[in-house]
Amino acid sequence: MGSPDIEKKASPSISTNGCDVEATQGALPSGKVDAALEFLRAEGTAEMSELDEKKLVRKIDWMIMPLMWGCYNLQYLDKVLINYASVMGLLEDTKMDTNQFSYLALAFYITYLFFEFPTGYLMQRFPTAKYLGFNVTLWGLMTTLNCTAKNFGGLMTLRVLLGCFESAVAPSLILITSMWYKRDEQPKRMGFWYVGTGTASIMGALVAYGLLFYTGDRFHGWQIMFLIFGLITIATGIIVMLFLPDNPMTSRLSHEEKVWAIERLRENKTGIENKHFKMDQFLEVWKDPQTYFIMIIVTAINVPNAAISSFSALIIKGFGFTTKETELLTIPGGAVTVISVLSGTYLAGQFDQRCICVIGILICGLLGGCLMAFSRDDMGAAKLAGNYLTNFVGASLPLMYSLAGANVAGHTKKVTMNAILLMAFCLGNILGPLTFRNEDEPEYIPAKIAIVATVSVGIVFTLLLKFYYMWENRRRDNNKEGLQHQENSEFLDLTDLQNREFRYKH
Incomplete structure (x- = not known):
């Protein structure tokens, strides 16, 4: 350069x-x-050519994106290993029933929810990447210890602790993405690390299928699975602490590249980092209308996530397939997630239309929910296709992350909004398992109808959120707010409501 x-x-x-x-x-x-x-x-300030900027972005991509994908891939995988284990003998070996299995999913998200505000505060006080890597290491330890659990009580304890430590991953990755990339670059990057949900599904299914052929009597196959991925996660956490930079200012970039990396983000008007907690920004989040739209949307779209992440194997097995067939038939669901996430986030970044892409993705998921809920008993292929199509719903979440990352400014406000967003994520996942009951086996029709209803709510409120952003941008333009640029206003740690030059992405 x-x-x-x-x-x-x-x-x-x-x-x-x-x-x-x-x-x-x-x-x-x-x-x-x-x-x-x-x-x-x-x-001082710096100027760079378009070619220099492209080289810098590629260097940043290689420096942070593989590690971010690794973290999200493993957090999803470690969370849903219990899904694969459920048809590998876990329920029988630990003497659990379906209701107790539902409680395991419930406990994870309850602790995940309650730790969002504490982890948001700690993430602002400590170096972001180091805090993330520390939590990755600890949840890897919890995953590893699952192989020692003998009963419901032991599994419940480990799921509670897993939720505590995994609560750091999504808000950390959203924050890291927003401090390195322009707003129109963020959807693709969030899509890249979020695609870990799909790759994790494929990896988990293949390993689970392979372990079904394990015939040893010292360990059960599901115990080996937890041990393998737990140790991999611990190693990844250590690597993240050592190699993932906390921010552009302290990264391994050259001195000139650091200046470039910062200067190119002026147009975001969302800042990069501030380690001081500001109460006025924390309170402003609760006065901001977009907060409540995002909360409702994220809660609604994550009720189906329970079916996808924790119950898909049981649903597929309920169609009449054997255990080995069930593990293999969960693989296409992961492929659907990969394709939908990459295509949705690419289109959102390419055409700068996040809300429209969310709605399109949710319509595909709504079709899947309808096929599962309303197909006749003899239409097994339609039900299986519907199960796969519901994986589209998860592809809307990185776009919601992108909306929050692009439209919330001020570091304390960003951290708080990320915590609220993930609390809504948890609430949806808490409500989801409650729709799966013993008396509804094996069809779980009420749970499938809940998928249809909540995805419909997500579509309606995403449309309302888009209209709100358009109205607010038009109001600021009509009032001629922020037409005169104030130098360095991008880095004064102003919120999107304080900075009148700010315009919302939708």
């Missing part, structure tokens, strides 16, 4: 909400603004 022309620039005083913030290099208040501006005041 060629050397950039770097110029030192003095920044004028900037007024935000009646408060003058001295943005000159000497008077900039440490900790009040974004860490990126504190870095740039000593380094």
